[in-house]
Amino acid sequence: MSNNQFKKGELYSFITGKASTAIARNLQKKFNSAGLKITIEQWSVLYQLWKEDGKSQQELCSATFRDKPSITRLVDNLEKQQLVRRVPSESDRRINLIFLTKQALKLQEETMQLAEATLNEALEGVPPDRIDICKEVLQIVYDNLR
Amino acid sequence: MSNNQFKKGELYSFITGKASTAIARNLQKKFNSAGLKITIEQWSVLYQLWKEDGKSQQELCSATFRDKPSITRLVDNLEKQQLVRRVPSESDRRINLIFLTKQALKLQEETMQLAEATLNEALEGVPPDRIDICKEVLQIVYDNLR
DNA sequence: GACATACAGTTAGATAAACAACTAACTAAA
DNA sequence: TTTAGTTAGTTGTTTATCTAACTGTATGTC
Numbered sequence: 001m002s003n004n005q006f007k008k009g010e011l012y013s014f015i016t017g018k019a020s021t022a023i024a025r026n027l028q029k030k031f032n033s034a035g036l037k038i039t040i041e042q043w044s045v046l047y048q049l050w051k052e053d054g055k056s057q058q059e060l061c062s063a064t065f066r067d068k069p070s071i072t073r074l075v076d077n078l079e080k081q082q083l084v085r086r087v088p089s090e091s092d093r094r095i096n097l098i099f100l101t102k103q104a105l106k107l108q109e110e111t112m113q114l115a116e117a118t119l120n121e122a123l124e125g126v127p128p129d130r131i132d133i134c135k136e137v138l139q140i141v142y143d144n145l146r
Numbered sequence: 147m148s149n150n151q152f153k154k155g156e157l158y159s160f161i162t163g164k165a166s167t168a169i170a171r172n173l174q175k176k177f178n179s180a181g182l183k184i185t186i187e188q189w190s191v192l193y194q195l196w197k198e199d200g201k202s203q204q205e206l207c208s209a210t211f212r213d214k215p216s217i218t219r220l221v222d223n224l225e226k227q228q229l230v231r232r233v234p235s236e237s238d239r240r241i242n243l244i245f246l247t248k249q250a251l252k253l254q255e256e257t258m259q260l261a262e263a264t265l266n267e268a269l270e271g272v273p274p275d276r277i278d279i280c281k282e283v284l285q286i287v288y289d290n291l292r
Numbered sequence: 293g294a295c296a297t298a299c300a301g302t303t304a305g306a307t308a309a310a311c312a313a314c315t316a317a318c319t320a321a322a
Numbered sequence: 323t324t325t326a327g328t329t330a331g332t333t334g335t336t337t338a339t340c341t342a343a344c345t346g347t348a349t350g351t352c
Contacts, residue, residue: 011261011262011265012190012193013284013285013288014166014169014265014281014284015166015169015170015173015186015190015261015264015265016166016170016186016190016210016211017163017165017166017167017169017170018211018284018288019163019166019284019285019287019288020160020161020162020163020165020166021163021211022211022287022288022291022292023160023161023163023287023291024161024162024163025291025310026291027161028310032311039310039337039338040161040162041337041338041339042337044158044161044162047158056300056301057300057301058299058300058301064162065162065164065167065168066338066339067339067340067341068300068301068302069301069302069303069304069339069340069341070338070339070340071301072301072302072303073302073337073338073339074337074338076302077336077337077338092299092300092347092348093300093346093347093348094299094300094301094346094347094348095299095300095301095347096300096301115157115158115161116157118161118291119157119160119161121290121291122287122290122291123283123286123287123290124290125286125290126283126286126287130279130282130283131283133276133279133280133283134279134280134283134284135160136276137269137272137276137277137279137280138159138160138164138165138280139165140269140271140272141165141168141169141268141269141272142159142164142165142168144267144268144269144270144271145168145169145171145172145264145267145268146168171340174340178341185307185308185340187307187308187309188307202330202331203330203331204329204330204331212308212309213309213310213311214330214331214332215309215310215311215331215332215333215334216308216309216310217331218331218332218333219307219308219309219332220307220308222332223307223308238317238318238329238330239316239317239318239330240316240317240318240329240330240331241317241329241330241331242330242331293352294351294352295350295351295352296349296350296351296352297348297349297350297351298347298348298349298350299346299347299348299349300345300346300347300348301344301345301346301347302343302344302345302346303342303343303344303345304341304342304343304344305340305341305342306339306340306341307338307339307340308337308338308339308340309336309337309338309339310335310336310337310338311334311335311336312333312334312335313332313333313334314331314332314333314334315330315331315332315333316329316330316331316332317328317329317330317331318327318328318329318330319326319327319328319329320325320326320327320328321324321325321326321327322323322324322325322326
């Protein structure tokens with residue numbers, strides 16, 4: 001016997017990630033309403049750079065769980081919007097280091113507040129210890145398949 | 147105080163749905179390896195039709211949590227691959243009822259087995275009661291934001 | 293130094309998603 | 323029965339993802 005407790009009807013919903021889709025849409029709407037012209041995907045890249053500026057594209061791939069072409073194009077679009085700039089590494093000319101512009105730094109506080117608001121709405125009525133368990137399960141799933 | 151127990155570093159990962167992305171990629175690879183030429187998104191539509199054939203596009207929207215243009219194009223592609231066909235409703239000529247072809251019926255067993263395999267891999271080492279809690283939390287999140 | 297190999301990033305082509313604007317068909321109310 | 327509003331589905335545009343194939347740079351071995 002496996003430990004798969006999902007009936008088939010529930011399986012689908014887990015696979016397709018309806019919950020995370022709902023969260024992403026909610027946050028995107030908050031961005032739009034606030035007049036912030038960035039996508040959730042772009043925000044997820046900026047988020048990594050707010051944590052540590054000057055990451056390489058490869059590091060952004062790992063951090064955001066995206067492949068190289070996706071990051072290339074996300075950085076392309078972020079660059080067009082003047083939110084980041086590519087700086088060739090001095091020590092290894094294959095590498096681009098990605099740096100935030102002043103404009104992008106300004107976005108941090110507002111977007112993080114909106115993200116927190118979305119999460120609060122999402123988790124309304126969920127006891128903290130259950131959130132922790134859910135988080136742990138998702139982490140294991142991620143580790144199992146990575 | 148809110149019940150948001152996420153530190154900022156964890157927040158991002160929850161929002162972006164890395165776990166469900168990992169699951170989807172794993173299953174897509176299984177499809178590819180098995181020579182099944184369908185996408186996860188197409189499979190999610192077929193899945194709904196295996197449960198009940200002849201749904202309208204609108205019903206597929208609700209069931210798969212996608213908007214109308216997405217379903218229009220998914221059905222377009224499924225139709226190109228001869229996996230479904232659009233049948234105009236007799237009673238309301240605005241409505242297309244979507245029916246599976248014989249070819250699509252043949253896909254059910256194999257793809258469901260692969261999906262179950264992916265879920266078993268994903269949930270390896272997770273106690274059943276924790277899976278249930280995770281599922282419940284995700285359901286609440288979905289309901290909160292829908 | 294010359295070569296094979298690995299690595300960082302880009303490009304091309306297909307599918308998918310979000311949003312807005314649109315057409316066609318149904319419904320309800322004057 | 324005309325009109326207004328609603329619903330089902332489509333189309334156009336932009337952004338994002340995936341798998342291939344590609345360029346350029348670095349590394350390690352002979």
